[in-house]
Amino acid sequence: MKQSRTFIPTLREIPTEADITSHQLLMRAGFVRRHMNGVYSYLPLAQKVLRKIENIIREEMEAIDAVEIFLPALQQTELLDQSGCGTSDCPDLFTLTDRQNRTIALGLDHAGVMTTLLRDEVKTYKKLPLTLYQIRTLFKDEKRPRYGLIRLKEYMMTNAYSFHANQESLDDKRNKVINAYATIFSKLGLNVKTVIADAKSIDTKQSLKFMALSEAGEVTIAYSDSSTYAAIMEMAEVKVEDSHQPETLKEMxxxxxxxxxxxxxxxxxxxxxxxxxxxxxxxxxxxxxxxxxxxxxxxxxxxxxxxxxxxxxxxxxxxxxxxxxxxxxxxxxxxxxxxxxxxxxxxxxxxxxxxxxxxxxxxxxxxxxxxxxxxxxxxxxxDLRFIQEGDPSPDGYGTIQFATGIDLGFVSDIGSNLSRSMNAVFIDEQGNSNPFIIGCYGLGISRLLAAVAEQYNDTNGLKWPKQLAPYDIHLVTVNVEDETQKQTSEEIYQLLTSYRYSILHDDRLERAGVKFADSDLIGLPMRLTIGKKAADGIIEVKIRSTGETLEWQREEITEKLQAYFG
Incomplete structure (x- = not known):
């Protein structure tokens, strides 16, 4: 893609409303623009990253037999009332009125819609277990939208629901989803902790959250320095320590x-x-x-x-x-x-x-x-207190440390209360009618984009990992009016495109300093610069992740790129 023909509106100054690193850099590098508080437009570079995130999620969800569907954004308020998230008790719900004067809600939670679908279509245990997921935009009347893509009114999410005949089946699926999420985070290159969480209004037997470690995180995590134990502060248990009474109890x-x-x-x-x-x-x-x-x-x-x-x-x-x-x-x-x-x-x-x-x-x-x-x-x-740094870890290994994290997603057991209230039942092997046992899972795709930006950057801009970068290579022509540079750039562009590399070609009529600053800001894994040495067959190379600069002969470009990208 020629940079002169795409839409990447970079900024030199930090936007006044951007208060954390990911927000600042995604705005400055031309990935997003704010439409209004809590609502953003995702520009071409962001769209490319989001599609890669979605594809990774799809691959891992399908590997655990989850099937993708797409549920409506508009929902009947009567259905929400049945599922326990009605207009009267859910202040985060967006509602609107149609021309028949009926109140309709914008999707914040799809548990009711999904349960109704299964209630009407699945009648026997022979069709269970069944896991359905979707990737879509959700809406929340967020009281305090902030931190760019982390706390939004309109956001992208993948949420899934699994339906089971017994608890053992649900336990097995929950573990598979946890492992799938771990693989997703690994593929995204994110440093994430799985933490014990509170389910709040959901009737659960187990609830876990996934936190990307970041100074911009809103959630404090208590974790062991010697084991995998981690919990949000509110849920961290305190280990009871033995106390030894002194020999003398003094007079009060x-x-x-x-x-x-x-x-x-x-x-x-x-x-x-x-x-x-x-x-x-x-x-x-x-x-x-x-x-x-x-x-x-x-x-x-x-x-x-x-x-x-x-x-x-x-x-x-x-x-x-x-x-x-x-x-x-x-x-x-x-x-x-x-x-x-x-x-x-x-x-x-x-x-x-x-x-x-x-x-x-x-x-x-x-x-x-x-x-x-x-x-x-x-x-x-x-156990009535908050855990403190330096306390023994509840699992008996190491001591507690604190960190902050961005809440990326969750796994939670809804159980059978929802299906029972909605009369969503199936016939078991003995011919008895039983309510579905339901698991609920979610990952915030907008937040994943922000989390990667939080963990991969330096003072000059973003540093996208290879697997998520909007383009593989930033091809920069220093002087587009120089015929040698222009022709060399075009030949290399065509060559690398034929090798299936995705190329962003900066062919703009701009000063070299502007091009290099934009390149660092956008943060593609590798920059190939076609400058004065092009006449000698030399290409200047910069590895964004390390800042290393090299010089390659034109004839060895494809071989060295294959070694770098694998």
Missing amino acids: KEVETPNQHTVEEVSAFLGIDQSSVVKTLIFKANDDLVAILLRGDHKINVLKLKKALGTSEVSLATETEIAEVVSCEIGYIGPVKLPLTMKVYADHAVKSVFNGVSGANKSGYHLVNVNVERDFAVDDYM
Whole structure:
């Protein structure tokens, strides 16, 4: 393709709205343009990369017997209500009204459509298991579109659903999808971690996410430095460590701590470590107030608290609600002499606090030398805190480190609740009617493009891996008005095209500096420069990934290219 005849609008300056590396470079290199906040146009170079990503996905999905289909973007709101993602409880849903005044939704989730399709067409276990996937544009009324292609209102996705007669079949398919995704990431050249994730509203037995490691990532990952363990922060379990009680439990005393409300203030005032403080938080779980105890240097994980208490409604109690059970300011609440009717739950680490400090349930005062069991009782110990860097890995291997990642996709078990609610059933071997057991899988294609751009770049621009580059080679004619350079470029272009290399030929009437800057910015794997030495049969070569520059004889180009590209 001649660069003068394609559409690659490069930019010298960083766009003001571009706040991460991939966004900046994809805009500057002419891959994308913003139409409005959260909505982008994908220009010719981006389209070529996206098609390669899609082809890799198709190859691996078909290798595990997944069959591609294409579902409608427009969906009946009644169907969404049945599937649990209706207009009343899903603020991310885009809706519109047709000329018959019917409300229609734009596809955000296709679980309901897919389940309806299987309900109407598959009646017997003999047709199971069945895995269907699609690659299409989805729509989400994203509250805060940002980070270029990472958080969008309109985005490209491959999502798949598998339907099974039993859990064993689903487990087998889930493992195959996980392996297929690992192969996809390997082929894309991405550094990705598989992490334990929370399924939130999906009724699942297992949910995993796939995170591309990047400083631009919005999700914090806790991972072991010595094993494959990794989880999003909210889901990372904390390993319970043995605590050893000291020989002497000191006498509990009340001390005055005027205007010292926070753990930081109290520990500094008393000259102690924050880990010696037992902090007491009052939460409202459904309609009951409960006391939650944590070590002073730890933070409450509300998701773990919800799971531990078996409720979806948990919030910090208000000052008015707290005043009904303790007669002190917030900051002086402690576990000693709480109302007998109040349940007290503690994080496991509280067991390790001996002769500690807590609020005295009296404004302006704290207790020192507080000890669990002797001075206060705990109804149950639970894993209630966020894991910290340096903590032992939950799997027993190594210690925990933190990283940030871009959420690329997921695998999750929907189970049978959805099919049961939609009366999607099949007849089993015994002639009984059973609901389908469903697995759900997804990969964000737009995000994959951004993730590759995040991981493959330098200060000069993008550095596309060979398998994803929009073109294999950037052929640059330094002076298109020089007849020797022009003719040499055309001959090499025709030769390499006949060898099935894809070539972007910069034949523009531009200065050499502009051409080289654009070439580095676009980031094709190799640049062949036809300059002054063309008359001597010498081609100047630059390898984009390493910055290495070489000189090749014209006669050896095809041989050396075959060695490089394989």
